[in-house]
Amino acid sequence: MAYHLLVFHSLLSSFVKVQPQRPLASALYIFGDSINDNGNNNFIAALAKANYPPYGIDFPSGATGRFTNGLTTTDIIAQLLKLPLPPPYLSLSATNTSKILTGANYASGGGGILEESGSPLQARLSFNQQLNLFEKTVQQDLPPLFNSSRALQDHLAKAIFVVEFGTIDYLFNYLLPEFFNTSRDLSPPAFARILLQNFSQQLTMLYNLGARKIVVMGLSALGCTPNQIIRQGTGGSCSDVVNYQIIAPFNIQLPFLLNRLRFTLRGSIFVFENVFRAFTSIISNPSRYGFTITNKACCSANMNGTLLCLPNLPTCTNRNQFVFYDGIHPTQNVNILMSQACFNGSTYVCSPINIQQLARAQIPNRRK
Ligand SMILES: *[C@@H]1O[C@H](CO)[C@@H](O)[C@H](O)[C@H]1NC(C)=O
Ligand SMILES: *[C@@H]1O[C@H](CO)[C@@H](O)[C@H](O)[C@H]1NC(C)=O
Numbered sequence: 576m577a578y579h580l581l582v583f584h585s586l587l588s589s590f591v592k593v594q595p596q597r598p599l600a601s602a603l604y605i606f607g608d609s610i611n612d613n614g615n616n617n618f619i620a621a622l623a624k625a626n627y628p629p630y631g632i633d634f635p636s637g638a639t640g641r642f643t644n645g646l647t648t649t650d651i652i653a654q655l656l657k658l659p660l661p662p663p664y665l666s667l668s669a670t671n672t673s674k675i676l677t678g679a680n681y682a683s684g685g686g687g688i689l690e691e692s693g694s695p696l697q698a699r700l701s702f703n704q705q706l707n708l709f710e711k712t713v714q715q716d717l718p719p720l721f722n723s724s725r726a727l728q729d730h731l732a733k734a735i736f737v738v739e740f741g742t743i744d745y746l747f748n749y750l751l752p753e754f755f756n757t758s759r760d761l762s763p764p765a766f767a768r769i770l771l772q773n774f775s776q777q778l779t780m781l782y783n784l785g786a787r788k789i790v791v792m793g794l795s796a797l798g799c800t801p802n803q804i805i806r807q808g809t810g811g812s813c814s815d816v817v818n819y820q821i822i823a824p825f826n827i828q829l830p831f832l833l834n835r836l837r838f839t840l841r842g843s844i845f846v847f848e849n850v851f852r853a854f855t856s857i858i859s860n861p862s863r864y865g866f867t868i869t870n871k872a873c874c875s876a877n878m879n880g881t882l883l884c885l886p887n888l889p890t891c892t893n894r895n896q897f898v899f900y901d902g903i904h905p906t907q908n909v910n911i912l913m914s915q916a917c918f919n920g921s922t923y924v925c926s927p928i929n930i931q932q933l934a935r936a937q938i939p940n941r942r943k
């Protein structure tokens with residue numbers, strides 16, 4: 576039981592060199608918040624931007640808008656699927672929209688399930704706004720690249736979709752009583768119910784736009800972020816209140832919602848990524864994975880505001896030993912462990928099947 580992610584550790588150094596060749600899926604389309612944003616926020620008036628050093632210090636082209644030192648979790652999934660890294664959707668202009676043929680990234684730092692979540696971070700793309708952009712993709716950008724609507728449907732049905740939301744609805748809504756009344760007005764289960772109802776409609780919309788193979792990442796152990804360790808005054812350890820009382824109702828119910836959707840949306844396959852379990856597996860045995868510091872940011876972060884690295888200050892020297900890069904985002908090494916485990920590991924992290932099996936799965940190409 577103890578070291579489920581360990582088998583992948585020896586791959587850390589080798590996998591980064593994987594070059595795109597014979598892709599395992601037609602495309603990779605990505606939705607989410609700053610965990611997966613790879614530059615969309617550079618194009619809007621966002622407070623949550625990561626287009627300056629020390630972000631990207633371990634990324635080949637430096638700071639790009641990725642909120643970590645190197646690769647994001649969906650960068651790694653793209654590499655494992657042997658697909659090019661999907662471009663940020665907002666970076667595309669009329670001359671290069673054809674790049675979305677092998678995928679696109681709609682994720683935006685500060686984006687939530689609820690429209691209002693993340694508002695202290697100013698401009699951001701909520702899940703609803705990301706879905707509107709994807710609708711435009713399906714209706715305007717992609718059709719010229721296909722000979723028939725059937726061919727386009729087939730392309731979408733063979734693509735992998737990764738969706739990751741909820742962190743902002745907690746860290747920049749429910750857990751921010753200075754700005755939001757939700758924690759005064761609603762119990763944790765009542766808030767989770769609202770999130771899941773909205774999320775269910777949004778995932779159904781994604782299906783209606785043609786998505787069939789959908790990986791949904793659950794929440795990480797948000798009580799273990801340097802942000803919440805400081806705010807909750809735990810003295811350095813994870814906040815059990817945040818992990819097991821506040822976010823648990825959402826995280827525990829999410830796989831049941833995905834099961835229901837799989838049953839009602841014909842031809843869909845929803846994979847649940849148990850990020851919470853993978854993450855707690857790392858921080859309960861950090862040394863097994865080469866980590867020594869689990870509760871502090873590697874960079875000098877603005878812990879009372881955006882939680883992001885302050886510009887141009889030095890980072891920790893031993894970035895491979897830190898779990899967190901800034902006040903909320905994990906380092907590249909954590910992303911690698913998680914994504915490897917979901918790509919071809921056991922059901923411990925991704926269930927009912929892993930991404931490799933999802934990519935191979937045959938989907939009947941029929942409208943519901
Ligand atoms: C698309 O083209 C624009 C300029 O026309 C450029 O700034 C942008 O980087 C390109 N995006 C990609 C992903 O190639
Ligand atoms: C589209 O049709 C053209 C002409 O019939 C053909 O050459 C091409 O291979 C087709 N493209 C796809 C993606 O099917």
Ligand SMILES: *[C@@H]1O[C@H](CO)[C@@H](O)[C@H](O)[C@H]1NC(C)=O
Pocket residue numbers: 754755756
């Ligand atoms: C929160 O509640 C207070 C007191 O009822 C009210 O004045 C305020 O407008 C509410 N804030 C939000 C963001 O709804």
Ligand SMILES: *[C@@H]1O[C@H](CO)[C@@H](O)[C@H](O)[C@H]1NC(C)=O
Pocket residue numbers: 689690691768769772773776
């Ligand atoms: C979605 O969330 C909003 C609050 O932002 C709520 O008013 C609405 O009822 C929710 N929708 C569903 C279907 O639960």
Ligand SMILES: *[C@@H]1O[C@H](CO)[C@@H](O)[C@H](O)[C@H]1NC(C)=O
Pocket residue numbers: 878879
């Ligand atoms: C940040 O918050 C902490 C605790 O609330 C406080 O001690 C510290 O002075 C604040 N720092 C800044 C720069 O506001």
Ligand SMILES: *[C@@H]1O[C@H](CO)[C@@H](O)[C@H](O)[C@H]1NC(C)=O
Pocket residue numbers: 586590655919
């Ligand atoms: C998992 O994927 C990695 C990277 O492609 C590969 O090296 C490894 O052999 C795979 N493991 C299994 C069990 O398929």
